[in-house]
Amino acid sequence: MKNAVLSATLFISISLASTLYPFVSKAQMKAEMTTDTFQLLEVSVFDQRYEDISSVVLYEFDSVALTKSNYNDLGEFLNGNSGIYVKDYGPGSTSSMRYRGTSANHTRIFWDGISVDNVMLGQTDISLIDAGSYNGIRFLKGSQSMSLGSGGFGGILNLNEKVSEGEKFKADASVSYGSFETRKSQLNFSINDGNWTFFTHLSGIESENNFRYLNYLEGDRYETRENAAFRRITIRPTLLYAKKNHRFSGTYWYTESNRLVPSAISVPHGNAEQYDRWNRGKLTWSYQKNEFSVGIKSVYGMDDLNYYRQSTEIESESRVEYWKSYFNSNYKIISNLKGETQIRWEDLRGISVNYEGNQRMTILSAYQSIKWMNSRFAISIDGRAEHYNTQDFYLLPAFNASYSLLSDQSLLVLMSGSQNIRYPTFNEKFWIGQGNPEIQPEKSDNIEWGLVYKILESSKTELRISGSFFMSNIDEMIIWIPDESGFWSPQNINEVQNRGVEAETAFQKQLKNTVLSLKLNYTYTDSRVVNFSNIEEFNSNQQIYIPYHKGFADVSVEYNNYFVNYNLTYTGEVYTNADNSTYIPHSFPSNISFGKHFDYMSSRFSLICSVNNLFDESYQFVEHMPMPMRNYLLTLKWNFK
Amino acid sequence: MSGFQKFLLAIALNVLIISCSKDEVGPSGGSNDFVQEGVVVINEGNFGRANASLSVIPDSGEVINTVFQTANARVLGDVLQSVVPYKNDYFLIVNNSGKIERVRKQDFTSIATIDGLQSPRYMLILDQTRALVTSNNFSDDSVNLYLLNIEQNVVEREISVAGGCEDIVFYDDVVVIANEGRNRLLFMDPMTFEIRLIKDTPLGPKELMVDSKNQLWVLCAGDFVTTGSAMAFLKDAESNVEVVEQFPFGVGLKNVTEFEGDIYFLSDGVYKYPGGMGESVLVTDQDMSYPYGFAIQPKSGNLFVGDALFFQGNGKVLEFNNSGNLLNSYQAGVGPNGFIFE
Numbered sequence: 001m002k003n004a005v006l007s008a009t010l011f012i013s014i015s016l017a018s019t020l021y022p023f024v025s026k027a028q029m030k031a032e033m034t035t036d037t038f039q040l041l042e043v044s045v046f047d048q049r050y051e052d053i054s055s056v057v058l059y060e061f062d063s064v065a066l067t068k069s070n071y072n073d074l075g076e077f078l079n080g081n082s083g084i085y086v087k088d089y090g091p092g093s094t095s096s097m098r099y100r101g102t103s104a105n106h107t108r109i110f111w112d113g114i115s116v117d118n119v120m121l122g123q124t125d126i127s128l129i130d131a132g133s134y135n136g137i138r139f140l141k142g143s144q145s146m147s148l149g150s151g152g153f154g155g156i157l158n159l160n161e162k163v164s165e166g167e168k169f170k171a172d173a174s175v176s177y178g179s180f181e182t183r184k185s186q187l188n189f190s191i192n193d194g195n196w197t198f199f200t201h202l203s204g205i206e207s208e209n210n211f212r213y214l215n216y217l218e219g220d221r222y223e224t225r226e227n228a229a230f231r232r233i234t235i236r237p238t239l240l241y242a243k244k245n246h247r248f249s250g251t252y253w254y255t256e257s258n259r260l261v262p263s264a265i266s267v268p269h270g271n272a273e274q275y276d277r278w279n280r281g282k283l284t285w286s287y288q289k290n291e292f293s294v295g296i297k298s299v300y301g302m303d304d305l306n307y308y309r310q311s312t313e314i315e316s317e318s319r320v321e322y323w324k325s326y327f328n329s330n331y332k333i334i335s336n337l338k339g340e341t342q343i344r345w346e347d348l349r350g351i352s353v354n355y356e357g358n359q360r361m362t363i364l365s366a367y368q369s370i371k372w373m374n375s376r377f378a379i380s381i382d383g384r385a386e387h388y389n390t391q392d393f394y395l396l397p398a399f400n401a402s403y404s405l406l407s408d409q410s411l412l413v414l415m416s417g418s419q420n421i422r423y424p425t426f427n428e429k430f431w432i433g434q435g436n437p438e439i440q441p442e443k444s445d446n447i448e449w450g451l452v453y454k455i456l457e458s459s460k461t462e463l464r465i466s467g468s469f470f471m472s473n474i475d476e477m478i479i480w481i482p483d484e485s486g487f488w489s490p491q492n493i494n495e496v497q498n499r500g501v502e503a504e505t506a507f508q509k510q511l512k513n514t515v516l517s518l519k520l521n522y523t524y525t526d527s528r529v530v531n532f533s534n535i536e537e538f539n540s541n542q543q544i545y546i547p548y549h550k551g552f553a554d555v556s557v558e559y560n561n562y563f564v565n566y567n568l569t570y571t572g573e574v575y576t577n578a579d580n581s582t583y584i585p586h587s588f589p590s591n592i593s594f595g596k597h598f599d600y601m602s603s604r605f606s607l608i609c610s611v612n613n614l615f616d617e618s619y620q621f622v623e624h625m626p627m628p629m630r631n632y633l634l635t636l637k638w639n640f641k
Numbered sequence: 642m643s644g645f646q647k648f649l650l651a652i653a654l655n656v657l658i659i660s661c662s663k664d665e666v667g668p669s670g671g672s673n674d675f676v677q678e679g680v681v682v683i684n685e686g687n688f689g690r691a692n693a694s695l696s697v698i699p700d701s702g703e704v705i706n707t708v709f710q711t712a713n714a715r716v717l718g719d720v721l722q723s724v725v726p727y728k729n730d731y732f733l734i735v736n737n738s739g740k741i742e743r744v745r746k747q748d749f750t751s752i753a754t755i756d757g758l759q760s761p762r763y764m765l766i767l768d769q770t771r772a773l774v775t776s777n778n779f780s781d782d783s784v785n786l787y788l789l790n791i792e793q794n795v796v797e798r799e800i801s802v803a804g805g806c807e808d809i810v811f812y813d814d815v816v817v818i819a820n821e822g823r824n825r826l827l828f829m830d831p832m833t834f835e836i837r838l839i840k841d842t843p844l845g846p847k848e849l850m851v852d853s854k855n856q857l858w859v860l861c862a863g864d865f866v867t868t869g870s871a872m873a874f875l876k877d878a879e880s881n882v883e884v885v886e887q888f889p890f891g892v893g894l895k896n897v898t899e900f901e902g903d904i905y906f907l908s909d910g911v912y913k914y915p916g917g918m919g920e921s922v923l924v925t926d927q928d929m930s931y932p933y934g935f936a937i938q939p940k941s942g943n944l945f946v947g948d949a950l951f952f953q954g955n956g957k958v959l960e961f962n963n964s965g966n967l968l969n970s971y972q973a974g975v976g977p978n979g980f981i982f983e
Contacts, residue, residue, distance in 0.1 A: 482931065533930065537950060
């Protein structure tokens, strides 16, 4: 059973690829591969101005970065390639995002513009998403996230798939083997025949995860992680039909994960295990002509989360079902004036033994944006209205503005702001005996200023710096606290103020046979508790699990067919108690990968050696949940071109 | 101030300077020259975070935190449920770590670690060689009682009792166990461990206290859904358990104790039954955010309340005089749930 999943994935991958390959003629394969890339129902039209400021208002991760083989999941990738702090419980274990002083509930996950967060928890476990399973991921920061939905005080991570319609056949695959009996495999391929395109992603990973770590709680001795094995598979096929300006697509997303749940150092694990399964289907239609686009998409999902702990006889099984439909249109009003209209409808159900009966909620929301721009100045005024079947109604305004200080648009300043809410989760409202039916939504005001300067931009050299300053506050923040009886329940008792800066530099230089790229990022976040239930001991302290300092450096060099990549992630001290009396020390884990490409016929093979935690550092992102010491991974990649 | 007290104060100040700085995650190790005289604070810690601890408030008044960790260069464990003094030692019952640590009173250095228990809660010394430890496993076929050999510091026998068990006391030479899982009291022979008698209680019996009139007070927690806490008592072994006061759902009760004929308990403040009867009256709720532990110092009559501050960080200990006036406030560890007075 242990190897069956990966063996099956690999077998299916190779079989499908080799079966379909002969149907594509040689002439077609040798045709020039200029792509007519279709992004499955773009959420909004990004004009060049928006692309210019994108480094400030969002993170955009391309396929090259995402397919670095040494990351087990999206959480590990984000920790090393963005200013997002990922609260990572360890390889294969739960991980969630924190950004600019917000918590996991305030950084949301969307799939092609539709929320897929677990409505019971209000967040997504990003350790269940493979880093390389999407080739277009964007994280819309703060106020920018209002264009997709509410609740993303920190931002919204939008998982997008870019399908290459012009290429008749395209495929890539990889297999990896590494420390702790870790095995990974992945296959992506697309086939195009006239109006039809079929694209699929398959991946699997499993690991004993019995890594060595330093137990500093009991005399600084090295121990082996127990009860931490995991395995996960993901299958996501898409069928696309395009004719004239219309596109129809259907996608099915299946992820299944089985993992043992380790405990904190020096705490018995109790034989805990967790089972997750995502079943999601999406249908889309879109029409685009010139500057007008319209589209409808619909998602049906059924997500299961089951948790068992033998020692305390816990058996918790829950299911979330949802049906979400979304209408979007982008249009030109007059020459410099554009509009965007969205209407969303969501039907959510939570099924759990921890609720009194099944719980249900419907949400209807509308979004309108008016964007005006000339050669120097652009501004959008946005508004989102949301209605919940609990009869709650909210109006949420937002704005974005940018101004080009130079006529060549190389120096831009921008400003954005919004009012936002985070509606309580099902667990916060309906948990038996502990949920709070009177709980109110959290509220946030956000404003930020930014600057982008393209110092150099040519076909061979690019140097760009960007920076932003942000401020936000969160009122009615929900915290679970015990009552007199000792039962924990959610209360609106916290108020937080956040402010900080983020700076990034990106450099790329292409010489004769060499490509050099460098990326640096630093984020400073001051996130203070203003009023925690009138407890003086906590006021004015930094929020827990929000580091003051976060940054990364990523360097890549490619010479002829040799390449090397080095990534260093810095995370400052992270407080773990509201009175800031305990903290996790800062950490500097770094990873290095090196290898060589081999071209043969129409394929490129790559052999990659990765060393993670190069300097054997003992570190953690969650108190007493250790990360592995130095470990290794060997990967063979195949790319059909 | 005597020379000895000055010496104690000097040690306390030195350790206070060290312990007041931010703590990195992990044990720091250090001096084991503690001399314990005063109040020992039982800090339960957060579940699953291995941050249970002990604090000491010497008579000089300067609190000393993490005394076990300092003495033994390792953390105590996860969820310190209770502490039982025995001669020159303490038994520390660490619930989620499934162990009992035996330490010297003088300096908290470890004597032995008793492993192999599941969810231990409270302990009763039977005699010089034996002790009983309860467990709150809720399945009917679980082991909910352990017999320890306290000469060799090992588990000698496992005793199956249906339903989780909480507090355990001697009452009329019989062992009485609060069988929370089955809403009853079990009267057990301390030699044969046979159940001689069973008496029903209100929902969720948790704590027991024998007063000076040989009445057994039973503090009941209610259930998770609709039934609130109840204060009950047993007049004598021949009687049934009577409800003294039923509280609304959501009101918690803890640490029933007696002082000079009055019966005290902790809820959202300190309350008492004057003369041990009638309606409860509020003594004090001053400066309390989340009162979680309570005891009365025998020699002074002062009230000690542990405020857990909703388990969001280190808690604090509030000391009141017997009239309820605040005298002192000390920083403790996470979740101060009880006190030992020396």
